[in-house]
Amino acid sequence: MLWRIGLLSAHPDFSDRPHLFFRVSLAAAMAEASRQARPHCEGGRRASGVCPGIAVEGPEEDPPMQTPTAVIKAGLLINGTGARPERNMALIIEGRKIADVRPTASLSNLGDMVTVYDFPQLTVMPGMIDTHDHLAHLGLDVKQRMNTPPSLAVLQTGRWATDTLMIGITSFRDAAGVDLGLKMAVEQGVIPGPRLFISLVIITQTGGHGDLMQPCGLSSDFPRLPGVPDGAADGVDACRRKVREVVRLGADCIKIATTGGVGSPRGGPMTRQFTLDELRAMVDEAHAAGKPVMVHAHGGDGLKMCLQVGVDSIEHAALAEPRDLERMAELGIWLVPTLSVTQRMKEWLERDPQSLPAYIAAKLPGVFDVQRRNFKKALECGVKIAMGTDAGALGHAQNTKELVYMVEAGMTPMQSILASTRMGAELLGMGDSLGTLEPGRLADLVMIDGDPLSDIAVVADPDRVKLVMKNGIVYKMPVPQGARVLEPKVRA
Numbered sequence: 407m408l409w410r411i412g413l414l415s416a417h418p419d420f421s422d423r424p425h426l427f428f429r430v431s432l433a434a435a436m437a438e439a440s441r442q443a444r445p446h447c448e449g450g451r452r453a454s455g456v457c458p459g460i461a462v463e464g465p466e467e468d469p470p471m472q473t474p475t476a477v478i479k480a481g482l483l484i485n486g487t488g489a490r491p492e493r494n495m496a497l498i499i500e501g502r503k504i505a506d507v508r509p510t511a512s513l514s515n516l517g518d519m520v521t522v523y524d525f526p527q528l529t530v531m532p533g534m535i536d537t538h539d540h541l542a543h544l545g546l547d548v549k550q551r552m553n554t555p556p557s558l559a560v561l562q563t564g565r566w567a568t569d570t571l572m573i574g575i576t577s578f579r580d581a582a583g584v585d586l587g588l589k590m591a592v593e594q595g596v597i598p599g600p601r602l603f604i605s606l607v608i609i610t611q612t613g614g615h616g617d618l619m620q621p622c623g624l625s626s627d628f629p630r631l632p633g634v635p636d637g638a639a640d641g642v643d644a645c646r647r648k649v650r651e652v653v654r655l656g657a658d659c660i661k662i663a664t665t666g667g668v669g670s671p672r673g674g675p676m677t678r679q680f681t682l683d684e685l686r687a688m689v690d691e692a693h694a695a696g697k698p699v700m701v702h703a704h705g706g707d708g709l710k711m712c713l714q715v716g717v718d719s720i721e722h723a724a725l726a727e728p729r730d731l732e733r734m735a736e737l738g739i740w741l742v743p744t745l746s747v748t749q750r751m752k753e754w755l756e757r758d759p760q761s762l763p764a765y766i767a768a769k770l771p772g773v774f775d776v777q778r779r780n781f782k783k784a785l786e787c788g789v790k791i792a793m794g795t796d797a798g799a800l801g802h803a804q805n806t807k808e809l810v811y812m813v814e815a816g817m818t819p820m821q822s823i824l825a826s827t828r829m830g831a832e833l834l835g836m837g838d839s840l841g842t843l844e845p846g847r848l849a850d851l852v853m854i855d856g857d858p859l860s861d862i863a864v865v866a867d868p869d870r871v872k873l874v875m876k877n878g879i880v881y882k883m884p885v886p887q888g889a890r891v892l893e894p895k896v897r898a
């Protein structure tokens with residue numbers, strides 16, 4: 407399949423047959439599907455039973471080589487380890503993995519069955535990872551959601567998965583909303599999309615951040631699929647049971663809210679939700695099932711209790727105190743900052759004060775600046791930071807702008823790239839197989855027009871993301887001059 411894609415791209419008549427370009431996506435999805443038919447599962451570290459009908463325990467064996475070798479030649483290599491970038495390097499791809507990385511000048515005798523992606527003007531770096539997305543989020547407009555039938559919502563979500571892959575996000579963790587079916591659709595090649603890790607729902611106390619019950623007595627949590635449970639639980643036993651229920655429905659991680667938020671009507675970001683005993687029980691139950699715990703917490707006692715019970719990551723932490731951040735660093739608890747969502751809310755409100763609910767307009771000023779100061783403080787005291795956006799609440803397929811916001815808030819471009827590649831992979835428990843471009847790693851990569859180390863904005867420009875490869879399969883690639891692009895258009 408890859409070999410044919412290479413021939414198409416090199417074909418002199420390609421510019422007259424623009425429909426062939428779109429077939430890259432279709433061919434890639436078919437390649438994914440044919441792999442699924444063989445006894446292995448994308449990602450390689452799924453627990454038994456997560457992939458339908460397939461029992462895979464621990465690191466999988468490589469399938470026998472079915473696809474020809476591909477070679478990626480790039481002008482600049484940023485390999486995601488933090489090492490100095492190197493010029494004129496080549497990656498040898500065998501099947502799903504990177505077999506070798508070496509200077510382009512040292513390549514010889516590639517053979518006839520090799521697809522060569524020769525782009526000396528482009529930068530290659532690992533595919534980016536968003537560790538906090540809400541792909542199934544239809545937006546904050548309740549009336550619009552009421553007018554969205556479930557089937558339309560599912561198809562839109564699939565489209566957003568493809569859009570998100572095309573901007574260079576090759577893996578993401580969904581922080582509530584996506585059910586197991588979408589993940590299976592990507593793994594089975596039904597739709598092109600990033601590698602998914604799902605939490606299904608926010609486990610919330612009654613009336614908490616994730617409880618969408620409205621004063622009228624109806625929930626605004628619609629359309630909701632049967633594979634996404636109600637997230638409300640109260641009391642230690644019910645909290646344990648809720649974690650088990652979410653695990654039963656296929657969650658890769660457990661999402662809990664222990665404070666209020668900006669985007670929810672009840673309680674502020676410093677309001678504690680759940681008790682210490684409830685949280686301890688949920689973390690214990692999740693870890694017993696081998697699932698990491700991600701906690702929505704902004705500050706105050708709801709954040710402090712996370713530091714006592716061994717949660718894996720704290721999302722937002724916008725109002726954390728300096729001592730909280732120091733403890734996070736000491737304990738190795740990850741921070742997922744999600745600067746994108748407050749940035750976008752601010753922009754919307756500046757443009758139109760009526761564009762968001764009044765409670766968001768009231769809470770945002772108390773969070774925006776201190777969140778950015780805390781980001782810098784977290785960086786200084788050595789908290790592990792992984793990129794996350796809260797996409798969904800701010801629209802879709804704009805995730806890569808987070809790299810720009812992280813640089814504006816104090817990171818170097820290299821730090822923001824590492825937070826979005828190697829660190830994200832570590833947080834997902836895939837640090838030994840994803841996130842860097844080294845021999846033996848899965849071949850997830852992007853090729854960018856420009857040097858992100860001198861201008862980070864180039865990674866956030868979808869038009870500059872010229873090639874996207876996931877699992878050794880090309881989903882997006884440059885089009886010859888003059889050809890009309892028929893790929894799904896990424897929203898502005």
Ligand SMILES: [Zn+2]
Nearest residue numbers: 538540581796
């Ligand atoms: Zn979120």
